Amino acid sequence: MGSITLKQVSKRFDDVEVIPPLDLSIEEGEFVVFVGPSGCGKSTLLRLIAGLEDVSGGVIEIDGKDATALPPAKRGLAMVFQSYALYPHMSVRKNIAFPLKMAGLEQSEIDRKVDGAAKVLNLGNYIDRRPGQLSGGQRQRVAIGRAIVREPAAFLFDEPLSNLDAALRGNMRLEISELHNTLETTMVYVTHDQVEAMTMADKIVVLQAGHIEQVGSPLELYRNPRNVFVAGFIGSPAMNLITGAEAAKHDATTIGIRPEHLELTTGEGQWQGTVSVSEHLGSDTFMHIEVDGIGTMTARADGDFPARHGDRIGLTPMPERLHRFDAQGLAMTRNEAAA
Amino acid sequence: MSTTHSRSAAKAMLSPAVILLLLWMIVPLAMTLYFSFLRYNLLSPGTESFTGLSNYKYFLSDPAFFEALGNTLLLVGGVLCITVIGGTLLALLLDQPMFGQGIVRLLFIAPFFVMPTVSALVWKNMFMNPTNGLFAYVAKLFGGTPIDWLGHYPLVSIIMIVAWQWLPFATLILLTALQSLDSEQIEAAEMDGAGSFSRFFHIVVPHLARAGTVVILIQTIFLLSIFAEILVTTNGGPGYASTNIPYLVYAQSLLQFDVGGGSAGGIVAVVLANIVAIFLMHLVGKNLDL
Amino acid sequence: MARQVTLNRRLINTAVAWGFGLLIFFPILWTILTSFKTEAEAIALQPSLFGFEWTLENYEEVNRRSNYPRYFMNSVIIAVGSVLLGLLIAVPAAWAMAFQPSRRTRGILMWMLSTKMLPPVGVLIPIYLIFRDWGLLDSRIGLVFVLTMVNLPIIVWMLFTYFREIPGEILEAARMDGASLKSEIIHVLTPMALPGIASTMLLNIILAWNEAFWTLVLTTTKAAPLTAFIASFSSPEGLFYAKLSAASTMAIAPVLILGWFSQKQLVRGLTFGAVK
Numbered sequence: 001m002g003s004i005t006l007k008q009v010s011k012r013f014d015d016v017e018v019i020p021p022l023d024l025s026i027e028e029g030e031f032v033v034f035v036g037p038s039g040c041g042k043s044t045l046l047r048l049i050a051g052l053e054d055v056s057g058g059v060i061e062i063d064g065k066d067a068t069a070l071p072p073a074k075r076g077l078a079m080v081f082q083s084y085a086l087y088p089h090m091s092v093r094k095n096i097a098f099p100l101k102m103a104g105l106e107q108s109e110i111d112r113k114v115d116g117a118a119k120v121l122n123l124g125n126y127i128d129r130r131p132g133q134l135s136g137g138q139r140q141r142v143a144i145g146r147a148i149v150r151e152p153a154a155f156l157f158d159e160p161l162s163n164l165d166a167a168l169r170g171n172m173r174l175e176i177s178e179l180h181n182t183l184e185t186t187m188v189y190v191t192h193d194q195v196e197a198m199t200m201a202d203k204i205v206v207l208q209a210g211h212i213e214q215v216g217s218p219l220e221l222y223r224n225p226r227n228v229f230v231a232g233f234i235g236s237p238a239m240n241l242i243t244g245a246e247a248a249k250h251d252a253t254t255i256g257i258r259p260e261h262l263e264l265t266t267g268e269g270q271w272q273g274t275v276s277v278s279e280h281l282g283s284d285t286f287m288h289i290e291v292d293g294i295g296t297m298t299a300r301a302d303g304d305f306p307a308r309h310g311d312r313i314g315l316t317p318m319p320e321r322l323h324r325f326d327a328q329g330l331a332m333t334r335n336e337a338a339a
Numbered sequence: 340m341s342t343t344h345s346r347s348a349a350k351a352m353l354s355p356a357v358i359l360l361l362l363w364m365i366v367p368l369a370m371t372l373y374f375s376f377l378r379y380n381l382l383s384p385g386t387e388s389f390t391g392l393s394n395y396k397y398f399l400s401d402p403a404f405f406e407a408l409g410n411t412l413l414l415v416g417g418v419l420c421i422t423v424i425g426g427t428l429l430a431l432l433l434d435q436p437m438f439g440q441g442i443v444r445l446l447f448i449a450p451f452f453v454m455p456t457v458s459a460l461v462w463k464n465m466f467m468n469p470t471n472g473l474f475a476y477v478a479k480l481f482g483g484t485p486i487d488w489l490g491h492y493p494l495v496s497i498i499m500i501v502a503w504q505w506l507p508f509a510t511l512i513l514l515t516a517l518q519s520l521d522s523e524q525i526e527a528a529e530m531d532g533a534g535s536f537s538r539f540f541h542i543v544v545p546h547l548a549r550a551g552t553v554v555i556l557i558q559t560i561f562l563l564s565i566f567a568e569i570l571v572t573t574n575g576g577p578g579y580a581s582t583n584i585p586y587l588v589y590a591q592s593l594l595q596f597d598v599g600g601g602s603a604g605g606i607v608a609v610v611l612a613n614i615v616a617i618f619l620m621h622l623v624g625k626n627l628d629l
Numbered sequence: 630m631a632r633q634v635t636l637n638r639r640l641i642n643t644a645v646a647w648g649f650g651l652l653i654f655f656p657i658l659w660t661i662l663t664s665f666k667t668e669a670e671a672i673a674l675q676p677s678l679f680g681f682e683w684t685l686e687n688y689e690e691v692n693r694r695s696n697y698p699r700y701f702m703n704s705v706i707i708a709v710g711s712v713l714l715g716l717l718i719a720v721p722a723a724w725a726m727a728f729q730p731s732r733r734t735r736g737i738l739m740w741m742l743s744t745k746m747l748p749p750v751g752v753l754i755p756i757y758l759i760f761r762d763w764g765l766l767d768s769r770i771g772l773v774f775v776l777t778m779v780n781l782p783i784i785v786w787m788l789f790t791y792f793r794e795i796p797g798e799i800l801e802a803a804r805m806d807g808a809s810l811k812s813e814i815i816h817v818l819t820p821m822a823l824p825g826i827a828s829t830m831l832l833n834i835i836l837a838w839n840e841a842f843w844t845l846v847l848t849t850t851k852a853a854p855l856t857a858f859i860a861s862f863s864s865p866e867g868l869f870y871a872k873l874s875a876a877s878t879m880a881i882a883p884v885l886i887l888g889w890f891s892q893k894q895l896v897r898g899l900t901f902g903a904v905k
Contacts (some may be wrong), residue, residue, distance in 0.1 A: 052340040052801055071344055073807040086804035089820040098816075099806035146806070340802045341729065349729035352721035356785055357737065359718060363778040364744045367752035367759075372768050374754060387719050427650065436727040437642035446650035449657055452888030456859040457877040461660050463863075464870055471672040471870070473659070506653065508899070515896050553900050564748045567841035567856070571863040588750040593757065593846070609751035616746040618765055620739055 002028045002153040002186030009058035010064040018044055019210035031180050034190045036207035042190045050156050051075050078147035079156040084139045086131040090196035093127045096145045119147040137168050154186035196232055206230050228329040231256045240297045253322035259300040269314025278307045374602035403579045411583040415562040417498035418480035426509030434517050435585045437457035451507040455567040462500045463572045493581035500568050509554045516550030555618040563612050584608045630764040664874035671870035687875035704854035706769055706839040711776035714831050715784040723788035728797055745782040749842045769852045775843045780833045787898045791825025832894040838884050
């Protein structure tokens with residue numbers, strides 16, 4: 001229950017092909033995250049799966065059956081919208097009960113399921129309040145509750161945490177992950193935040209301009225980005241990408257090294273640079289360094305590295321962590337095995 | 340959400356309104372056009388005959404037509420002047436801080452909600468009547484002779500009545516526009532050294548000009564069709580002194596039973612209104628952020 | 630940044646505003662007062678403002694002699710009926726335009742508004758003849774239909790502006806929750822849009838109540854609403870000012886009261902959004 005397969009699915013709006021034909025398969029019980037910059041088509045893709053938009057071409061299969069022509073209600077999916085889309089004129093209880101009412105269940109059955117969802121999400125205290133009286137996080141939970149209660153084959157999340165403040169976001173991330181562990185239902189999650197993607201996903205789908213750049217587990221994308229785009233997108237702070245003469249030295253058009261994979265000394269390194277800005281967080285130190293002959297690079301050190309504006313510093317990339325990309329931006333295999 | 344399902348549902352949902360309005364507009368209008376080319380009198384049914392453009396020739400060369408056209412324009416122009424100027428002044432007044440503003444607004448708004456036949460008759464009998472009306476009373480109070488408003492100045496009288504009815508509309512629109520004027524703009528101008536008059540002319544007036552244009556266009560559309568007030572007070576008279584195009588068409592069609600001639604007149608009225616409508620729709624279209 | 634307005638200035642403003650306000654309101658006030666006078670008092674050459682003998686005889690006579698209640702009911706039926714019928718047609722149309730916009734939506738909306746600008750005399754003859762031939766003259770049904778058409782553009786327009794303020798995602802959520810289109814409109818859209826629908830009804834009932842062309846031309850006795858009834862006073866038979874005042878007061882009272890609540894709707898509905 002809950003496998004979704006996209007075969008040559010494409011979408012065009014008027015004359016613009018927003019999503020060229022793509023293939024994707026989502027396994028039962030997987031937590032899949034669609035991630036990418038604004039306008040990459042991730043939300044559109046989600047809406048195609050949900051049935052809120054028609055595909056321009058291709059087939060969408062849900063649990064092996066062709067669902068391409070099915071209206072949203074008949075696909076067995078539930079969606080949590082970015083703005084939660086709660087019914088403002090109904091109480092929390094009625095909000096959650098609504099899909100069951102539409103399905104024509106008996107009132108006693110409805111009450112039982114609503115109470116069940118309320119317990120899982122801890123909604124008991126405000127079950128009779130209206131959405132307008134709730135905080136962002138509470139509304140989020142109600143939206144999830146409304147989805148859970150339908151016992152769908154898969155959950156679809158459309159940037160659910162974008163409207164919350166940073167602290168709340170962290171908590172809700174955990175709650176959603178825990179929910180996935182409890183329910184073991186397929187979840188398809190859209191976000192532009194690669195931290196959410198990395199922490200929550202079983203499988204990440206990186207999208208750009210409607211193309212799937214790479215599909216893989218978080219660690220796979222981190223260790224083996226298939227191209228420059230994925231390399232620069234995954235990981236925070238972003239990977240340092242260097243072109244020109246220095247890259248040519250490694251037989252590549254572009255080389256990449258993550259800030260955390262640079263060994264730093266006050267003395268000599270493979271590269272020399274001057275610190276322009278250093279950020280001391282206590283747990284880490286991030287430095288922005290003007291590196292001779294290369295340009296600006298970001299480096300990360302554990303703990304409190306004693307670097308100030310103007311200091312000279314030596315940087316040495318860990319050789320097994322150096323990524324090489326060809327003229328098309330594709331990753332070239334490394335000579336040594338990955339660490 | 341945009342699927343073939345939802346889009347075809349939308350088409351189905353729109354069709355009743357579109358079809359009904361289409362029928363309401365096209366069918367009668369086409370019939371009017373058709374009739375305007377016939378010699379057709381309701382008193383002698385069955386003797387209709389095609390007569391080309393002669394109804395139009397008759398209608399447009401009839402002195403009654405020119406008087407009606409002139410009266411129509413005078414009515415519209417007169418009411419517009421009073422309501423736009425008066426409305427602006429009243430809007431400026433109502434925008435000032437005062438006590439009991441809510442109630443004053445209600446007093447100003449009221450005339451718009453009085454049905455035209457009531458307001459026309461109230462004015463005709465209780466104010467303008469040369470014997471028993473209040474105007475007569477006031478005139479006599481000051482030693483003058485009472486004026487027979489509707490008898491001697493029928494068009495002016497009707498202008499007064501209609502202006503009284505529409506003043507609230509203009510005031511309300513202009514007041515709404517005025518209150519949407521960002522006070523910071525005015526304060527900035529003050530800081531820049533602009534005096535009261537200067538502030539008024541350079542900031543307030545341009546802002547109001549937009550709303551004023553809307554008022555003028557919308558009122559014109561409705562004023563071109565003034566009917567009830569004339570029917571109930573002067574019946575277009577004396578002679579044709581207070582007849583406008585709508586009343587002329589009505590009189591010809593339903594009083595003289597000349598359907599052919601009346602239809603030609605109706606088409607003329609439609610053309611007039613269309614000219615104004617084009618300007619209005621252009622303005623509406625600019626504001627419709629679709 | 631609020632400024633201290635001098636008390637003097639406030640008082641002057643108040644005096645001037647109230648002065649003009651009462652001046653403009655005076656005809657209505659006078660009508661109401663006259664309705665409580667005797668006919669003799671009403672045409673007295675020395676009219677008095679308040680110092681007369683108040684009487685209810687005019688109201689009694691109007692109600693008794695002229696079958697006033699029937700005209701009142703006709704007005705109610707025609708006004709409310711045409712607005713309800715209009716809503717029935719307009720709600721789906723406004724839904725389609727607000728939530729499923731297409732390239733043609735703008736054009737269709739503007740066209741609908743433009744039909745309101747058609748001068749009634751342009752279609753007077755055909756409508757009259759059709760009504761005559763189909764036995765619809767002097768019928769409430771006929772008038773309800775005509776007034777529905779006359780006000781439909783405004784009803785659609787107003788509902789459209791109110792619907793647009795509702796987030797489309799909520800309706801999508803309803804679809805995902807399994808709601809059919811009908812359920813979506815009944816259970817989600819309408820409750821959320823209720824204030825807007827009420828405002829639309831308010832303004833259009835007022836406009837229909839006061840409509841003074843078709844109600845005059847298409848009715849004679851049976852279906853005549855108050856506009857036509859009052860119009861019949863235009864040929865005076867003897868003393869009648871006080872009775873006219875009583876009839877008028879009763880005719881305008883409902884809408885005056887409704888109108889006082891509908892100023893915002895007036896701006897919204899009648900300026901087609903060209904003024905915010």
